[in-house]
Amino acid sequence: MSKDNKSELKIKAIENGTVIDHITANKALHILKILGLPNADTINVTVAMNVSSKEIGRKDILKIENRELDVKELNQVALIAPKATINIIRNFEPVAKYKVGLPDKIKSIIKCTNPKCITNYENEPITPIFKVIQTHPPVVRCHYCEKLIKTEDIEKQFE
Numbered sequence: 499m500s501k502d503n504k505s506e507l508k509i510k511a512i513e514n515g516t517v518i519d520h521i522t523a524n525k526a527l528h529i530l531k532i533l534g535l536p537n538a539d540t541i542n543v544t545v546a547m548n549v550s551s552k553e554i555g556r557k558d559i560l561k562i563e564n565r566e567l568d569v570k571e572l573n574q575v576a577l578i579a580p581k582a583t584i585n586i587i588r589n590f591e592p593v594a595k596y597k598v599g600l601p602d603k604i605k606s607i608i609k610c611t612n613p614k615c616i617t618n619y620e621n622e623p624i625t626p627i628f629k630v631i632q633t634h635p636p637v638v639r640c641h642y643c644e645k646l647i648k649t650e651d652i653e654k655q656f657e
């Protein structure tokens with residue numbers, strides 16, 4: 499156990515930015531995508547995958563330099579990693595800590611998987627709205643066609 503904890507500590511500290519901890523193991527890259535950060539070279543991101551965790555067994559950690567996540571982004575993280583915790587870092591010190599969480603309704607982050615849904619119409623697409631049915635793991639239902647979007651379907655959209 500102590501050896502694993504040490505390897506966790508070796509991950510470079512950041513001066514300013516956001517640390518996303520307790521990400522479901524092997525989902526860190528999904529999180530980068532959901533946050534619109536697929537090109538890690540344009541922004542300084544450190545990824546630690548499959549680190550051992552007392553709380554959740556195995557986890558991923560993301561450190562994003564010079565960027566502080568906002569509430570909308572925290573909700574997005576919860577769609578993939580509902581147990582994630584967020585630390586905002588300024589001058590090497592954590593100044594705020596949040597647990598991610600889904601609101602009752604989410605808008606536009608994901609797509610309805612029903613191709614005939616009004617939100618998927620080519621000409622006049624309507625902004626998708628989903629009711630959150632379950633948060634751990636996340637399951638949502640389309641407000642328009644009532645299609646249930648399961649965890650795997652949500653994850654697939656960010657692979």
Ligand SMILES: [Zn+2]
Pocket residue numbers: 610611612615616617640641642643644645
């Ligand atoms: Zn729908």
